[in-house]
Amino acid sequence: MYRYDEFDAAFVRERTAQFSDQVRRRISGELSEDQFRPLRLMNGLYLQLHAYMLRVAVPYGTLSSRQMRMLAHLARTYDRGYGHFTTRQNIQYNWPKLRDIPSILADLASVEMHAIQTSGNCIRNVTTDQFAGAAADEIIDPRPVGEILRQWSSLHPEFTFLPRKFKIALTGSPNDRAAIKFHDIGLMAALNGAGEIGWSVYVGGGLGRTPMIGKLINAYVPHEHLLSYLESIMRVYNRYGRRDNKYKARIKILVHEEGLETIKAQVEEEFAQVRGGRLTLPQEELDRIGAYFAPPPFKSLPVAAIDIAREKILDAAYGSWLENNLHPHRVPGYVSVTISLKPIGAAPGDATDAQMEAVADLAERYSFDELRVSHEQNLVLPHVLVSDLPAVYVALVEAGLAEGNAGLISDMIACPGLDYCALANARSIPIAQEISRRFAAPERQKEIGALKIKISGCINACGHHHVGHIGILGVEKKGTELYQITVGGDGTEAAAIGKILGPGFEAEAVPAAIERLVEAYIARRQTPDEPFISAYRRLGDAPFKEALYGTA
Known part of the structure; x- marks a missing residue:
């Protein structure tokens, strides 16, 4: 992976010193908030509902274990023990104190990281496929x-x-x-x-x-x-x-x-x-x-077949993890492993400092010291030997990161919503948590199959709701949080924007509404393997609108 040259190091060092002085002047009162705002935004610092938020760049989603350990250190030392991985392959800290920002930026610079151009009217962090390379x-x-x-x-x-x-x-x-x-x-x-x-x-x-x-x-x-x-x-x-x-x-x-x-x-x-x-x-x-991106020294191995059916008989949870969280690798004997940051009932995209440390250890030991952040708010070990999968899984179980749900209904994208964001109209995280709990059973998730739900707390669409197979948009109407539901979005090469099927639902009604959509799909799919998005394209809006509102 890329290493800073002298120009990069000087550039980040000088910007850190410059912004540190701007922070000092804001704290002292020499700068008003209006004067400070464009300066902080150029350095990835937002003022949200309850505190400042710092957004750290992860260019093209690639990290080393050393960098991940620094992110864990920042969460533990300057925040509340966790960070939030975003759809821009960045990480956000929701509770840093303004006086600590210079120290945070200096710590980041020590591992070739920064927060420059993660906000403002500029070219933001460039993103790519989490399985790149x-x-x-x-x-x-x-x-x-x-x-x-x-x-x-x-x-x-x-x-x-x-x-x-x-x-x-x-x-x-x-x-x-x-x-x-x-x-x-x-x-x-x-x-x-x-x-x-x-x-x-x-x-x-x-x-x-x-x-x-x-x-x-x-x-x-x-x-x-x-x-x-x-x-x-x-x-x-x-x-x-x-x-x-x-x-x-x-x-x-x-x-x-x-x-x-x-x-x-x-x-x-x-x-x-x-x-x-x-x-x-x-x-x-x-x-x-x-x-800088030369392939690591892969071993020359035969194609390694994984008997998932056998593994599911021996250990259902491990079998489900193998079935859902592995991606084919270009080198025989290796796979890429998705580490789900969507445990049932948790806030999508969040990882604690201890979990980040555990993932860094796994990358260092099993993935040539390389990690990825996905735009779907998960982490990836890109180069893992098939023979190492049992050990990786055991370590993920210990870290609380072994959910075998990548690509399934509980693997939702969700923005921070009104729990944190000053722009939001409605909460996103509680909706995701309730849907996750409703569809928690592994056998239920397997029955449903590939289904992407994406949730945004406002029209800015940080949760990518427009391109969810099922999208959920929080809006505010006369003091009430309502949730519009869209169907048919697709963020892949078959790009599509979801359609709003009717009026919004109050928060407590959303999980049941999603279940009605799922039941309509299951009842009408041609085969158990027909994905939700394929069934929607074949059937159109009518059966799903009827499922939501009782009339087509």
Whole structure:
């Protein structure tokens, strides 16, 4: 994985010193909150309902055990003993004291981490597939390009104050696990006619108040011209993106109002001017960055079959974990392991300091000292020997992290909601907890199969509710928290935005409403293996609307 060079180290050290002085001046009263606000946001510090919140960047979701141990240290020393992993592959601390922020940032810098550009109208943390560099279906490991994008976007002088925040995601696989079509720019590895690898570029995706699916603006951009092409898109957006209305400031609105062909023509005009210039990536630079992501020294092993049926007879919980939490690896004898941060009845995405320490130990011992954060708020050990799975599972049981529910109904995405967030209209975490308890039985989850529920506490959609197979949006109406339910969303390469089926439900009625949807699906699926999303696409809204409201 990437290691800071002298420039990175100096850059983070200088920013830490600068912001530490700004914090000192805020505490002393030299800066008012209005003066401090843009400064803290540029450094990932929010003021939420009850306290400050610090959001720490995890570029392209990759961590070492040393870095994970530092995150545990921060939770234990400066917070309330836990951290919250987010859909942006970051971690948030909900209770730091302002006076401690300089110490936190200094500790982060000591392990090559920071909180820069995790907020503000700039290019945010670049995200990717949590199985990058390991997945069997991958065309290319996208993380070297993710690192190049990190370096290019960090304190970019032209794009520090964009019309609105800007998010980029990329995937090296044709099976999209990074929701690239719901980002301002989404990149998918592609092959040209000569078999050369480049990138398909999507633009104008996003969720929030106006959800939109990104549009393909260029089917193939070579590696060496990718930065030039992205810079061209950014220049067009920075020039024409609206600054008079924050609700219409995202690039998705610009693409929608001007039309893709108009935007594409402007991008191509910019690209013609910068192509071949200083942003062209020479092969030696691609090789230099790529060397940091060289594969670990895998053993040469035969394909290792796992007899899940046998294991489920011997230990049902272990068998379910094997069935749901493993992902195929490109190297025979290895798998990637999803560590669920969704134990039944818990807050999705939360991990205690002790759990973070345990995961760091597992990464160091069993996964070549490498960890991943997924945009679905779980953790991943990317390179685990099949023969080590029993030992990994035992350690996860001891840490309270052995839930075998990855991809199932209890593996929900949920934002912090009104328990923490000043922007939220309704609570998210209690809804997720109640649904999780209602569907806690492993045999019930297995019967239902693959089903993604996503929950947001406001229209900003930090919980990605628009792309849940079942989405739940908390709203406030006349002082009451109500929850709209959508059906049919999909964050994969088959991107779709869920449909609202009718009026919202009060909080206590939501779990039962979800159960009615599930029962309608089970009763009408063609086979026990037909996934919920496939059944919905075949059946349409009517049976699900009837299940919720008693009428189609």
